[in-house]
Amino acid sequence: MKTILFLLILVTGLVISNASAQTEINVTVNSDSFEQGKIVMITGSAEEGTVAVQVKDPSGMSILVRSVTADSNGNFELEFKIPQTATLGDYVIVASIIIDDLPVISTTTFEVIEKSTINTQTQQQKQIDPTTGQPRSGGCLIATAAFGSEMAPQVQLLRELRDNTVLQTESGTNFMTGFNQFYYSFSPAIADYERENPTFKEAVKLTLTPLLTSLTLLQYADIDSESEMLGYGISVILLNIGMYFVAPAVLIMKVRKRI
Secondary structure, eight states, rough: OOHHHHHHHHHHHHHHHHHHHHTEEEEEEOOOOOTTTOOEEEOOOOOSEEEEEEOOOOTEEEEEEEEEETTTTSEEEEEEEETTTOOOOEEEEEEEETTTTTTEEEEEEEEEEETTHHHHHHHHHHHHHHTTTTSSSSSSHHHHHHHTTTTTTHHHHHHHHHHGGGSSSSSHHHHHHHHHHHHTTTTHHHHHHHHHHHHHHHHHEEEEEEEHHHHHHGGOOOSSHHHHHHHHHHHHHHHHHHHIIHHHHHHHHHHHHHH
């Protein structure tokens, strides 16, 4: 009798163990952290069937409830966009499936971080050589976003002037070192906004046109010394100050007088 009871317990344990193995469900996410407004890819595996996916914000409120069907191999995936105004913090993904009238659940987490944090760090790492403080390759982030490609003529112009003219002198190199520290503190955020806002992108294009026009003058300058670099550099800076600040100020004053 004891032997029969022991065998029954053993068989029951094996059945439960097999059932647990068959009803396992897993869920993963393609990154540990995301910016507001970015796309999250949720993937997982389960027995073939319908998987309920729920995403909860840091307060425990559900921001997404979806059902997705696992394929014949038991895999499933789901994409969703984090709201631009999403709360910062840790989010929980809950995936569940009903098997034999019992729920099987798996969870994972990810973090929503402040917009542009990742892009700013990544762009700076890509664009600045840590040993020299100079951009490794490519051109202006703002111009690249405005004109759509690092191969755009306007971006190539900036790159060629930087590498073949400005950086060929000590004063030009010192200027670029200081300029890069200032420029890369804000340019990634502006470049990101250009990609998101076509109207702003076109406005930036128009704003860059006078600057690009003035810089083309350096292509025709024969700069062979530090004094010539300083002279041409200061001249271009003064020219741009006149175009961007003095001329608009004079125009505004004239309009006011007529009114």
